[in-house]
Amino acid sequence: MDFNFSAIVDSKDFLWEGLKYSASLTLFATFFGIVFGTLLAMARLSSIKPLNLAASAYVNLFRSVPLLLVIFWFYILVPLISGVQVGADKSAYITFAIFEAAYFCEIIRAGIQSISRGQVSAGQAMGFTYAQNMRYVILPQAFRNVVPLLLTQTIILFQDTSLVYVVGATDLLGAASKVANRDYIPVEMYVTVAVIYFTISFVLSRLVKRLHTAIAVIR
Amino acid sequence: MISIKNVSKWYGNFQVLTDCTTEVKKGEVVVVCGPSGSGKSTLIKTVNALEPFQKGDIVVDGISIADPKTNLPKLRSRVGMVFQHFELFPHLTITDNLAIAQQKVLGRSRDEARAKGAKLLERVGLSAHAAKFPGQLSGGQQQRVAIARALAMDPIVMLFDEPTSALDPEMVNEVLDVMVQLAHEGMTMMCVTHEMGFARKVANRVIFMDKGKIEEDCSKEDFFGSPRGERAQLFLSKILQH
Numbered sequence: 084m085d086f087n088f089s090a091i092v093d094s095k096d097f098l099w100e101g102l103k104y105s106a107s108l109t110l111f112a113t114f115f116g117i118v119f120g121t122l123l124a125m126a127r128l129s130s131i132k133p134l135n136l137a138a139s140a141y142v143n144l145f146r147s148v149p150l151l152l153v154i155f156w157f158y159i160l161v162p163l164i165s166g167v168q169v170g171a172d173k174s175a176y177i178t179f180a181i182f183e184a185a186y187f188c189e190i191i192r193a194g195i196q197s198i199s200r201g202q203v204s205a206g207q208a209m210g211f212t213y214a215q216n217m218r219y220v221i222l223p224q225a226f227r228n229v230v231p232l233l234l235t236q237t238i239i240l241f242q243d244t245s246l247v248y249v250v251g252a253t254d255l256l257g258a259a260s261k262v263a264n265r266d267y268i269p270v271e272m273y274v275t276v277a278v279i280y281f282t283i284s285f286v287l288s289r290l291v292k293r294l295h296t297a298i299a300v301i302r
Numbered sequence: 303m304i305s306i307k308n309v310s311k312w313y314g315n316f317q318v319l320t321d322c323t324t325e326v327k328k329g330e331v332v333v334v335c336g337p338s339g340s341g342k343s344t345l346i347k348t349v350n351a352l353e354p355f356q357k358g359d360i361v362v363d364g365i366s367i368a369d370p371k372t373n374l375p376k377l378r379s380r381v382g383m384v385f386q387h388f389e390l391f392p393h394l395t396i397t398d399n400l401a402i403a404q405q406k407v408l409g410r411s412r413d414e415a416r417a418k419g420a421k422l423l424e425r426v427g428l429s430a431h432a433a434k435f436p437g438q439l440s441g442g443q444q445q446r447v448a449i450a451r452a453l454a455m456d457p458i459v460m461l462f463d464e465p466t467s468a469l470d471p472e473m474v475n476e477v478l479d480v481m482v483q484l485a486h487e488g489m490t491m492m493c494v495t496h497e498m499g500f501a502r503k504v505a506n507r508v509i510f511m512d513k514g515k516i517e518e519d520c521s522k523e524d525f526f527g528s529p530r531g532e533r534a535q536l537f538l539s540k541i542l543q544h
Contacts, residue, residue, distance in 0.1 A: 201385060201389045202389055202391070204347075204352050204389065205383075205385060205389035205390075205391070207352060207375070207378060208350055208352060208382075208385075208452075209378070209379065209402075209403035209451075209455065210375050210378045210379025210380075210403060210407040210455065211375060211403065211406065211407060212375045219391075219402055219406060223393050224391075227393060
């Protein structure tokens with residue numbers, strides 16, 4: 084049996100483009116997932132009932148359906164609602180930001196709940212409003228406590244971005260599958276991308292482990 | 303300055319405060335004592351609305367706390383509070399702990415806030431620690447910073463919620479010294495504490511609480527001379543035994 088790895092070298096630019104898309108999708112979804120997730124977490128911890136219920140419903144919904152289904156669903160639904168063909172790439176961005184917010188929400192909620200009641204009172208006693216207390220006292224500490232969890236979620240997210248290939252987006256796996264089909268080198272191609280995914284994820288998770296130890300020292 | 307009128311509070315069916323009425327006049331130092339679970343910490347926390355209450359009212363400098371229209375953050379910014387467990391902000395340096403609320407709540411400039419903070423830090427004898435984080439200081443030092451942080455807001459009254467009960471014995475005095483000095487300067491103070499030496503030295507009045515009720519509310523002389531109630535006598539005999 085012959086393996087043709089030289090074809091992979093020939094398609095390296097195309098794969099690089101795919102990897103760049105995967106990375107940018109990961110960063111975009113992480114950023115908006117954290118921003119939106121923070122708001123959701125605050126809503127979930129709010130004493131305002133409707134806000135609390137709406138946020139809980141949102142989080143429970145997205146945590147109870149498979150990501151793959153949500154990707155399909157948005158790919159079909161967004162053009163139907165907006166009347167604009169947004170395309171696979173853009174709809175993947177929207178899907179991931181919305182979906183990941185639910186997961187980031189739960190991490191950030193745990194972070195906020197890790198802050199003692201006394202800190203909340205101290206901020207209030209200084210005259211901070213709810214928003215100021217969140218911004219200057221609670222969230223900075225909450226985030227510091229959950230940085231490793233946020234990064235772990237980002238690594239999972241990076242791996243999950245490979246699912247977008249099902250709607251034809253050209254992420255790393257999407258690019259790989261296109262080349263694999265064109266040149267008929269599936270074994271070589273899928274081995275190569277597996278190594279790429281593994282290397283990136285593994286290196287990042289080692290970094291998280293180090294960070295964990297570093298944070299434990301600060302505390 | 304502070305007028306507590308018929309305040310009652312319940313946690314579900316359990317009543318923690320029963321019809322509490324008292325007053326702290328301008329320049330007065332009032333010590334609140336009583337056995338644990340008597341509601342004294344809860345009472346002091348109702349004064350700046352950290353603890354809500356269901357009945358009665360508290361008026362601080364003419365502003366009603368029970369009034370839903372009251373801007374509570376604004377009111378709280380004028381009332382200094384010192385906590386049992388210090389509650390400095392662990393992610394900020396001492397300098398920033400002293401400056402942040404001045405800047406964000408009172409709108410002072412960074413330089414102004416830092417200058418004020420530095421002055422107060424010097425006053426509590428901790429200038430050398432300005433760049434450190436709270437976790438690097440001892441309990442007594444942290445509590446002195448916490449007092450300075452509250453003073454930086456130019457409060458009209460200071461509330462102390464058991465400021466020395468989480469401290470190692472050798473650090474109690476450094477904190478009490480700062481409090482005594484404040485009292486001598488005429489600061490209006492309401493202190494929940496078991497430090498009877500402090501009460502004897504600077505208190506104008508002593509309030510004794512038991513089971514959520516104010517049992518004694520009298521001058522220091524009367525309280526230490528001849529507490530009327532049986533429970534106050536028992537309490538005093540217990541804590542003054544050694």
